[in-house]
Amino acid sequence: MDKDPATISKWCTNKAQPSLETIKKIAEILQVKMSDLVSNEQP
Numbered sequence: 001m002d003k004d005p006a007t008i009s010k011w012c013t014n015k016a017q018p019s020l021e022t023i024k025k026i027a028e029i030l031q032v033k034m035s036d037l038v039s040n041e042q043p
């Protein structure tokens with residue numbers, strides 16, 4: 001996806017969020033629905 005590892009790290013630690021367009025691309029790559037990636041439920 002041509003994203004800096006520091007950017008992805010911020011997404012993973014919830015210090016920043018990717019744009020909806022980026023989430024869409026991630027969902028396509030992973031072959032999942034966008035809603036599977038976006039949730040306000042805590043594990």
